[in-house]
Amino acid sequence: MANLPDTMRALVQLQDGYSGKSEGPAISDAALYLEEARLPVPTPAKGQVLIKLRVASVNPSDLHFIKGEYGQPRQKGVPAGFEGCGDVVSTGDGAEALLGKRVAFAVTLGGSGAWAEYALTDAIACIPLRADISDIDGSAQIVNPLTxxxxxxxxxxxxxxxxxxxxxxxxxxxxxxxxxxxxxxxxxxxxxxxxxxxxxxxxxxxxxxxxxxxxxxxxxxxxxxxxxxxxxxxxxxxxxxxxxxxxxxxxxxxxxxxxxxxxxxxxxxxxxxxxxxxxxxxxxxNWMRSTPPADQARVVGEVQARFADGRWHTDIAKTLTLSEVMKGLADATKIPDGKVIITP
Ligand SMILES: NC(=O)c1ccc[n+]([C@@H]2O[C@H](COP(=O)([O-])OP(=O)(O)OC[C@H]3O[C@@H](n4cnc5c(N)ncnc54)[C@H](OP(=O)(O)O)[C@@H]3O)[C@@H](O)[C@H]2O)c1
Incomplete structure (x- = not known):
């Protein structure tokens, strides 16, 4: 790893597993589910990449997840956040082609979440971004557009x-x-x-x-x-x-x-x-698991073209820095008509 710090600021999950409830994504206080922590910067294993965060987005799926009502279990002590945009600063074996690239990414199982200074995910969950796509559009390029x-x-x-x-x-x-x-x-x-x-x-x-x-x-x-x-x-x-x-x-x-x-x-x-x-x-x-790579590549290309030429854009309700999230997230998610985004 070149010039990487030993530790990073991150917003980590407070609970493990599922809550057994189905309350919807509204949260009254981020402190019920998250805490700010300093963690070692993760090291990518085979097929993984380490990404220095530019912008992370807050989706309803993130809120369902930290509340324990999403399709995969929470992991206490692991950073939250499924989606973002950043620069690949280190790679495991087989992922070297992404080194130095600015990517949109989704955090896969076994990774480390986007609500942190550095995120860890599989190389196949990264999309190199065209230069004409902004970091903000890049941070919301996968979950909603592909859906x-x-x-x-x-x-x-x-x-x-x-x-x-x-x-x-x-x-x-x-x-x-x-x-x-x-x-x-x-x-x-x-x-x-x-x-x-x-x-x-x-x-x-x-x-x-x-x-x-x-x-x-x-x-x-x-x-x-x-x-x-x-x-x-x-x-x-x-x-x-x-x-x-x-x-x-x-x-x-x-x-x-x-x-x-x-x-x-x-x-x-x-x-x-x-x-x-x-x-x-x-x-x-499930769509990603069942759709052939060539079809996914075509869809990804169309998504980027739509953001690049302005047919699609990301509306922003509020921008929070990592250190503002604990206090500001609950209120920010109540603002209609736009995404909450997180910057380092
Ligand atoms: N299954 C998948 O693979 C997948 C992938 C992506 C997204 N999603 C889902 O897609 C949905 C939209 O995501 P998003 O990121 O676009 O959301 P978003 O921009 O955060 O918007 C949330 C929307 O939900 C509306 N809303 C909240 N509670 C509601 C309720 N009880 N009844 C009716 N409307 C309600 C809000 O309406 P107001 O404007 O009136 O406040 C707002 O339009 C979420 O449910 C998310 O989990 C699913």
């Missing part, structure tokens, strides 16, 4: 219209603009009326407010007119179940997030039997 591309691709195979919930999310906005470019119609569901105009301007065909008293009637009319056969759902609560029951035959309810705090109750089991409807899940981790 947007993969899920809109699923929807496009089932017709020219689809439904999304939590449409004001970063991922929702990426999907709306992508769908517009593909001449697909998006029925966007939001929970606040001041989101309607901006999402229409972005390209959503219909924007419906789930808190309107006659929301179900409004959705039923739109569903009959546009016949959406896919519901890409990040909320997964009772309103979403109602939406699914109002969709046409062969509709697919694809849950990919659990922003809602309540669990939905299924009210129309006959629709699964007689209307060929299906309920399923989407997880980017």
């Amino acid at each position: 947007a591309m993969a899920m809109v691709d699923i929807a496009a195979k089932e017709g020219d219209a689809f439904v999304i919930s939590a449409a004001t999310s970063q991922l929702g906005k990426l999907m709306i603009s992508l769908a517009k470019d593909m001449n697909l119609k998006v029925i966007a569901l939001v929970r606040r009326s001041n989101a309607v105009a901006p999402l229409k301007a972005l390209g959503a065909t219909e924007v419906l407010v789930t808190t309107d008293p006659d929301f179900a009637d409004q959705f039923a009319i739109v569903s009959r007119a546009l016949k959406p056969r896919v519901f890409l759902d990040a909320v997964s609560d009772q309103i979403c179940e109602t939406v699914f029951t109002l969709m046409p035959n062969k509709a697919r309810w694809i849950s990919y997030g659990k922003l809602g705090t309540e669990a939905p109750r299924l009210t129309q089991m006959g629709q699964l039997i007689f209307m060929g409807k299906r309920i399923e899940g989407f997880w980017l981790t």
Whole structure:
């Protein structure tokens, strides 16, 4: 290792394993799940790289994870943070080609998280960045953009219209603009009326407010007119179940997030039997495991092109330094319409 310090500042997890709860990503105090620590700078093993952090992003998956309700167990004492952008400063055997490169990265199992001065991950979870992509866009280049591309691709195979919930999310906005470019119609569901105009301007065909008293009637009319056969759902609560029951035959309810705090109750089991409807899940981790490398490379290229030419960009709600996160994270995550990002 050249000129690397022995230790680094990091935000480490306080608990191991799963909480057994499903409360959603909201946090009241980062100190319930994290503490600031000084750790030895990790050494990359075979196939791994050490990355000096430029910018890390805070995704709902990070918050689910530190709360113990994500698809992999917490590890006490290990830095949190799944995604970021930085410079590869050291590599294990087989990963030398990335040395010195500025990369977007996702932290894989066995790695060391992005909410630290240095992160450790597998070389295959790194994407060298074009020079015309900013560090901020680079820090949110994998989790949401690849999910947007993969899920809109699923929807496009089932017709020219689809439904999304939590449409004001970063991922929702990426999907709306992508769908517009593909001449697909998006029925966007939001929970606040001041989101309607901006999402229409972005390209959503219909924007419906789930808190309107006659929301179900409004959705039923739109569903009959546009016949959406896919519901890409990040909320997964009772309103979403109602939406699914109002969709046409062969509709697919694809849950990919659990922003809602309540669990939905299924009210129309006959629709699964007689209307060929299906309920399923989407997880980017599984998409990456099952999608051939050439197809993934094509998608990654398209993602970078969209950020480079401005068709996509990352909205920022708040920037925190590592030393500000313990105090500032909970409030920052309540700011609507943008990502919280962390800098060293
Ligand atoms: N399965 C996968 O592979 C995968 C990959 C990437 C992302 N995701 C999921 O995608 C979702 C969006 O991620 P993101 O980074 O784009 O989020 P984000 O930008 O942080 O936005 C969060 C959004 O959630 C909305 N929201 C929060 N709680 C809600 C509730 N109870 N009911 C309705 N809406 C609610 C917020 O609405 P307001 O604007 O009204 O506050 C906001 O639009 C998350 O659930 C995330 O876990 C899943």
